[in-house]
Amino acid sequence: MNLTLAYLGRSSLGASGSGQVLSLAPNLNREPVAFDAPLLQPLRFREAISALHDVVISDFRYQPRDKAAYEEWKKNEAARLRTLRRETYKEKRAEILINRNVPPDLEEKFNRCRSQYWHARQEYANYLRKNDPELWRLLVPCDPVITVADDVVFFECFSADESSYGCLTVNRAASFGKCDGMKFGTTNVDYSWDLFNHFQGLRSYRETRFRVDPAGFEVATRGSEDYREEKIDLPPGWLRGFMQIQGAIGLPMRKVTLSREAVYSLLAWLKRHKPARSPRALRFELLPGKPPALVLEPWEQRITVHGESSGGTAAEPIRIWGRQRLLALARLLPLAERFDVYLLGTGMPSFWVANMGDMQLTLGLSGWTANDWTHGSALDLLAPPAVPTPDLIAKVAAYLQSTRAATFANIDAQSLSQPGQTAATLNHLAHAGQVIYDLPGGVYRWRQIMPQVLGEAQMGPENPEQVAAKEILLRKKAKIDSQLAAPSGGMIYTGVADNKPVELLIDADGRIKRGKCVCSHHFKAGIRMGPCRHLLALRWLAWKDKQAAAEATTASWYERLQQWTR
Numbered sequence: 001m002n003l004t005l006a007y008l009g010r011s012s013l014g015a016s017g018s019g020q021v022l023s024l025a026p027n028l029n030r031e032p033v034a035f036d037a038p039l040l041q042p043l044r045f046r047e048a049i050s051a052l053h054d055v056v057i058s059d060f061r062y063q064p065r066d067k068a069a070y071e072e073w074k075k076n077e078a079a080r081l082r083t084l085r086r087e088t089y090k091e092k093r094a095e096i097l098i099n100r101n102v103p104p105d106l107e108e109k110f111n112r113c114r115s116q117y118w119h120a121r122q123e124y125a126n127y128l129r130k131n132d133p134e135l136w137r138l139l140v141p142c143d144p145v146i147t148v149a150d151d152v153v154f155f156e157c158f159s160a161d162e163s164s165y166g167c168l169t170v171n172r173a174a175s176f177g178k179c180d181g182m183k184f185g186t187t188n189v190d191y192s193w194d195l196f197n198h199f200q201g202l203r204s205y206r207e208t209r210f211r212v213d214p215a216g217f218e219v220a221t222r223g224s225e226d227y228r229e230e231k232i233d234l235p236p237g238w239l240r241g242f243m244q245i246q247g248a249i250g251l252p253m254r255k256v257t258l259s260r261e262a263v264y265s266l267l268a269w270l271k272r273h274k275p276a277r278s279p280r281a282l283r284f285e286l287l288p289g290k291p292p293a294l295v296l297e298p299w300e301q302r303i304t305v306h307g308e309s310s311g312g313t314a315a316e317p318i319r320i321w322g323r324q325r326l327l328a329l330a331r332l333l334p335l336a337e338r339f340d341v342y343l344l345g346t347g348m349p350s351f352w353v354a355n356m357g358d359m360q361l362t363l364g365l366s367g368w369t370a371n372d373w374t375h376g377s378a379l380d381l382l383a384p385p386a387v388p389t390p391d392l393i394a395k396v397a398a399y400l401q402s403t404r405a406a407t408f409a410n411i412d413a414q415s416l417s418q419p420g421q422t423a424a425t426l427n428h429l430a431h432a433g434q435v436i437y438d439l440p441g442g443v444y445r446w447r448q449i450m451p452q453v454l455g456e457a458q459m460g461p462e463n464p465e466q467v468a469a470k471e472i473l474l475r476k477k478a479k480i481d482s483q484l485a486a487p488s489g490g491m492i493y494t495g496v497a498d499n500k501p502v503e504l505l506i507d508a509d510g511r512i513k514r515g516k517c518v519c520s521h522h523f524k525a526g527i528r529m530g531p532c533r534h535l536l537a538l539r540w541l542a543w544k545d546k547q548a549a550a551e552a553t554t555a556s557w558y559e560r561l562q563q564w565t566r
Contacts, residue, residue: 003450004029005143008213011190013198019207022198024146026212027188031448034183035148035212037176041358042202045175045210047331048168048359049155053196054328055166055363056144058159143188146212147447149404150184154438164325165245165364169440174358176210184404186447187212239433239449245364246430248349249437253342254318256284256292262305263339267330269296269303270323281319284343296323319346325365329354332361342439347528353440360440367528388425392417396425400435400446407443465521469536472498478537493542497534504538512539 006028013022019038026033039045144157153176154169172179189212202208266282275298283295294303295317320343329339335356342351347367354361392415399414400406406414412422426444429435433449472478478497486492486505490513493504503516512531515522521532531539 005188007190009190010192011195011198013195013201013208016209019209020201021209021211022202023211023213025190026146027143027190030187031185032183033146033148033185033187033212034181035153035179035210036181037172037179037210039202039208039210040175040177041204042206042208043204044335044356044359045170046199046202047335048170048356048361049199050196051328051331051354051361052144052155052157052166052168053199054331055159055164056157058164058325058328059161060163060322060324061161143191145186145449146189147186147445148182148184148212149445151405152438152441156436159325163322163366164328165362166328167362167364169360169362169438171358186449243431243433246427246436248344248364249351249439251344253344253351254286256286256341256343257307258292258294258305258339258341259307260333260336260338262294262303263329263336264333265303266294266296267327267333269301270327271330273299275299279319280323281321282323284318284320284341286318316346318343320350320365321347321367322365326352326363328363329361332356335359340440347525351439355440362439388421388428392421392425393428396422397429397434400429400444403446405438405441405443405445411444465530465533465536468533469540472533472537473540478534478541480538480541483542491542493538495538495541497537500534502534502538504535504542506539506542 007025008028009025011024013020015021022039144155146153146155149172151173152169152171154167156165156167158165170176277298279297281297283297285293285295287293291305291307293305295301296303297319329336329352332354336354337357338355340353340355342353344350349364349366352363352365354363396411396415399411403410408422408426411426412419415422415425417425426435426437430437434446436445436447437443438445477499478495480493480495482494484492490506493502493506495502495504500518501516504512505514506512512527512535515527515531515535517532517534519532519534521529522535527535
């Protein structure tokens with residue numbers, strides 16, 4: 001997707017009277033967004049926004065190095081240096097023998113000049129890193145998104161490897177003073193390494209105003225010296241990742257509360273130890289009546305959480321991978337009161353919410369680092385497949401656009417529809433980039449990630465397994481042979497899809513819980529990368545046979561979501 005970002009000037013921290021102003025330059029190609037209020041606790045804001053920066057720049061993708069060219073260069077360079085040293089040695093030896101007047105501080109001058117050279121070289125490298133736009137765009141495909149709402153201001157970003165999502169929510173009443181000239185909305189803000197360095201200059205003894213400057217909307221900016229445009233080819237993965245985030249947040253999850261001491265112990269162990277072998281998972285053991293326990297593999301290091309019991313049932317442990325990404329939370333430890341962890345299941349994404357009183361940082365992690373949000377986490381396919389009507393979509397969108405934020409119960413009452421259809425409508429709006437679910441606040445918010453409604457043209461083609469499943473159904477190559485009530489709830493279906501035997505467990509919420517198939521897609525990672533086409537085809541048949549029951553389970557699905565996220 002081709003995207004043009006227009007800014008007037010750059011985001012900066014500058015002096016203003018006896019204080020300073022942190023001014024963010026908004027994208028002029030978006031709706032006007034304005035916010036101007038003093039920061040009541042600049043140090044807390046500095047640490048929280050710096051943690052969000054750590055999420056932005058994190059990239060844990062494995063990059064194999066091709067050393068063939070390097071080895072050839074090293075061989076040629078060694079030969080060249082040998083020749084150069086031999087020739088230089090002959091010249092200088094002859095010169096010294098002819099003229100024996102050697103200064104006594106020659107070695108000292110040489111070391112001083114060499115140090116000066118390497119210092120200048122390092123400074124130049126740092127300059128290129130900070131000021132090269134192409135290099136910065138490789139690190140951050142699109143500038144972070146800021147949303148000004150009536151009760152909060154929140155920032156959203158993606159990591160460079162698209163496996164981590166960060167959202168910093170700042171309460172307006174507790175963190176900001178009186179606001180002048182506020183305009184609600186969502187926009188991109190100019191972001192750079194210099195701005196991150198400016199954040200580090202926030203101090204409590206100087207008044208600091210936080211400003212999303214709308215000046216660029218009010219003057220003729222084209223032709224201005226400070227006006228600039230950046231035309232970027234926004235990768236579809238960046239957009240689809242935001243949609244997959246919403247697909248994951250909208251599913252029922254197990255909530256686990258961790259103390260600050262437990263998270264500190266976890267991060268300290270990860271910082272000081274490096275596993276030499278697999279497995280490298282973080283295991284959650286949730287037993288009824290007992291506090292949750294964290295186990296670090298392969299050391300089997302147990303971290304007990306002191307406090308309330310997990311409230312779980314006797315079940316298999318939940319394991320997640322890519323735990324090094326949790327180090328982005330380290331800077332928040334002095335501010336955090338507790339950490340709420342939302343778990344979907346083994347190998348599934350997880351959400352870590354750092355509660356800091358007036359601020360919350362939500363860190364969303366894909367099942368593992370290589371399985372990013374955009375390519376492998378087809379989580380929206382796990383939800384019950386309901387199709388909302390265009391009239392209901394327009395009604396819910398208009399209500400959310402006017403109220404800006406609402407609970408599911410209020411939206412359902414306003415829509416005058418069944419809870420299942422309301423849930424499907426919110427899911428549709430979220431995948432179009434119009435709505436986001438605020439996990440800490442438990443409300444749906446109107447947030448347009450792009451100036452226009454997103455569709456397949458912007459985000460790329462539909463999931464190939466979903467497309468293939470529809471083709472199987474059109475060719476009538478799927479059938480259900482038997483169905484049986486599962487001991488733990490839900491239904492077990494067996495059948496054939498495209499001449500492949502399939503077994504499927506659908507839980508009481510209408511989600512695919514487990515499955516068996518002999519295809520290569522399922523053999524790689526089961527349903528952790530999304531169900532295969534054969535499981536989807538069988539699930540659609542089961543949905544068609546029990547559409548009315550599925551409607552009720554979708555409602556209970558969101559009722560449980562509201563209960564677990566309170």
